[in-house]
Amino acid sequence: MDMQAGEQHEFLTSLIDVAELYDSAPCGYCSLSPSGTIIRINRTLLNWLQYDEQELLGQKFSLLLSKGGQMHFEMFFMPMASVKNAVKELSYEIVRKDGSIMTVLLNASVRLDDKGKVAAINNVLTDNSERTQYEKDLMQAKRQAESEKKRLQFMADLVPEIIWTATAKGNLDYVNARFCQYFDCDGWQTRSSFILSKVH
DSSP: OHHHHHHHHHHHHHHOOHHHHHHHOSSEEEEEOTTSBEEEEOHHHHHHHTOOHHHHTTSBGGGGBOHHHHHHIIIIIHHHHHHHSEEEEEEEEEEOTTSOEEEEEEEEEEEEOTTSSEEEEEEEEEEOHHHHHHHHHHHHHHHHHHHHHHHHHHHHHHSSSOOEEEOTTSOEEEEOHHHHHHHTOOSSOOOHHHHHHHOO
């Protein structure tokens, strides 16, 4: 039974090319020395950044980051990696060779030597550009909606008719100036009980 399990393990091991998995993974991998220099980097990350391997090996990883990212990496990431032996979900902007920016999520795990000191920091970088763009678009849409809402409320305050809006649950969320004049309220006294007390 053990022989069969051993043979099966050898067979599975022969199917897996670890180096190829590392190089062609859908995320970026790089290993750093304890001082933060790049000692290994996969093909995916090189393609993202548009560099050749020889251009980056031996270089400080922080030099690939935006100015703010460089400071954060040196003052926060490196100490945290040394103390906690892991770093999770930090967002950084990486500068490609052509100067364009790529947003990534960085996760790291630390390999310790026999004496318990940092031997290497292994990093996994996930392309976060689409999510970042989605968040920017969402914020822009929210700002536009708020601006449009204020514009419509300004226009509603100018008309002589009484206007109000309510949520799906029936709670008033807006009354115009004419409403406040008619019911002698300040715009904040718009609870359903207040409104019902005015209805006859």
